[in-house]
Amino acid sequence: MNRKLLLYCMTLGIMLLLAVAPLAAQDEFVFGVVLVGPESDHGWSQAHFEAGQYVEANLPGSRMVFFPSLNPADAPETTLHDVVQNMVDEGARVILTTSDAFEEDTATVAEAFPDIIFINVSGDDVLTGEAPPNVGNLMGQIEWMKLVAGCAAGLTTETGSIGYLGPLINGETRRLAASAYLGARYCYGLKGGNPEDLTFTVTWIGFWFNIPGVTLDPTEETNTFFDSGADVVISGIDTPEVIQIAAQRAASGEAVFAVPYDYKDACAQGPEVCLGVPYFNWGPDYLRLLQTVQDGSWAPSWDWQGPDWSDINNPDTSAVGFLAGDAIGDNGELLNQFIADLAGYATNPFVPDSFALWSGPLSLQDGTELAPQGALVDVLDVWYLPQLLAGMVGASA
Numbered sequence: 199m200n201r202k203l204l205l206y207c208m209t210l211g212i213m214l215l216l217a218v219a220p221l222a223a224q225d226e227f228v229f230g231v232v233l234v235g236p237e238s239d240h241g242w243s244q245a246h247f248e249a250g251q252y253v254e255a256n257l258p259g260s261r262m263v264f265f266p267s268l269n270p271a272d273a274p275e276t277t278l279h280d281v282v283q284n285m286v287d288e289g290a291r292v293i294l295t296t297s298d299a300f301e302e303d304t305a306t307v308a309e310a311f312p313d314i315i316f317i318n319v320s321g322d323d324v325l326t327g328e329a330p331p332n333v334g335n336l337m338g339q340i341e342w343m344k345l346v347a348g349c350a351a352g353l354t355t356e357t358g359s360i361g362y363l364g365p366l367i368n369g370e371t372r373r374l375a376a377s378a379y380l381g382a383r384y385c386y387g388l389k390g391g392n393p394e395d396l397t398f399t400v401t402w403i404g405f406w407f408n409i410p411g412v413t414l415d416p417t418e419e420t421n422t423f424f425d426s427g428a429d430v431v432i433s434g435i436d437t438p439e440v441i442q443i444a445a446q447r448a449a450s451g452e453a454v455f456a457v458p459y460d461y462k463d464a465c466a467q468g469p470e471v472c473l474g475v476p477y478f479n480w481g482p483d484y485l486r487l488l489q490t491v492q493d494g495s496w497a498p499s500w501d502w503q504g505p506d507w508s509d510i511n512n513p514d515t516s517a518v519g520f521l522a523g524d525a526i527g528d529n530g531e532l533l534n535q536f537i538a539d540l541a542g543y544a545t546n547p548f549v550p551d552s553f554a555l556w557s558g559p560l561s562l563q564d565g566t567e568l569a570p571q572g573a574l575v576d577v578l579d580v581w582y583l584p585q586l587l588a589g590m591v592g593a594s595a
Contacts, residue, residue, distance in 0.1 A: 351381075
């Protein structure tokens with residue numbers, strides 16, 4: 199090859215590379231994930247962060263940008279608008295705001311970025327008709343798995359006293375605590391106890407995790423449960439203090455147990471005391487929603503996603519799951535039967551849309567009837583549960 203031809207070929211190759219590079223950049227699909235806590239919290243925020251990684255592994259060309267710990271304690275000077283602007287500057291076309299703490303601000307910020315799609319996790323602005331046209335909602339039906347969590351506690355307790363460590367008080371947190379209570383009552387009876395004798399106490403710390411000087415200390419409140427006679431504590435907060443404290447006390451010879459929350463690997467914080475963990479598996483729904491954004495078919499929706507009852511722990515299909523812990527021991531067979539019964543209820547075409555055990559007679563704490571004998575509670579009445587249920591100990595507001 200003569201030198202002129204060689205130079206021509208090299209020049210042509212460089213021009214082709216320069217032409218292809220912008221196309222590769224254009225093909226990149228950037229999405230943002232805004233976390234209320236750190237991405238390594240062993241709870242809620244880590245579950246969302248790993249969902250973003252799931253998308254990166256399954257959606258060619260995708261890239262996550264994320265902002266951790268957007269909350270009054272860790273980022274008091276930072277607004278959601280600031281975070282979104284930075285993500286948009288990095289090329290994000292869709293942004294997931296992963297807390298009900300972001301619901302109101304998401305709607306406001308979305309109006310300032312009309313070309314960006316927002317998905318708020320756990321909100322219901324689409325359901326109520328208050329969402330801007332570029333906002334959608336996503337939540338998992340963790341109520342099913344909270345029933346299982348309560349069942350594990352009810353099967354295990356020897357003192358007949360169960361504690362529930364809750365975050366702040368709203369419709370979501372009330373219905374999840376109430377689901378755990380219904381599961382605990384049912385399975386306490388399944389083991390031969392009198393459900394009327396079961397004590398189920400809820401303490402709210404004031405936020406999704408500890409903020410010193412602002413919330414109650416979840417470590418102190420967990421110890422208070424155990425000091426007061428509870429031998430099982432169920433977590434409703436984003437972080438793993440409940441299982442950590444149970445493991446410390448068990449190491450001193452106490453027969454105490456815990457049910458952590460949110461994150462599939464939470465039992466690793468104390469496997470010897472972990473009865474199991476109800477957890478969110480956001481990856482499949484993240485992937486589904488981002489694919490619709492990418493192909494232009496996205497439309498606002500309120501998605502309340504249930505488990506894949508053929509395999510509640512399938513990482514590619516089930517929005518929520520429950521992984522039994524080592525400490526469930528000989529009660530594992532009864533727990534598995536309870537899960538099978540839930541699956542039968544949920545997949546029975548003749549049963550109206552409802553959650554198992556959410557049936558009358560049920561009353562609210564103030565005595566207001568929620569459902570008469572034999573009546574099912576509509577799923578939206580569960581979603582907007584205004585109080586804890588009668589029989590539960592703790593504040594409703």
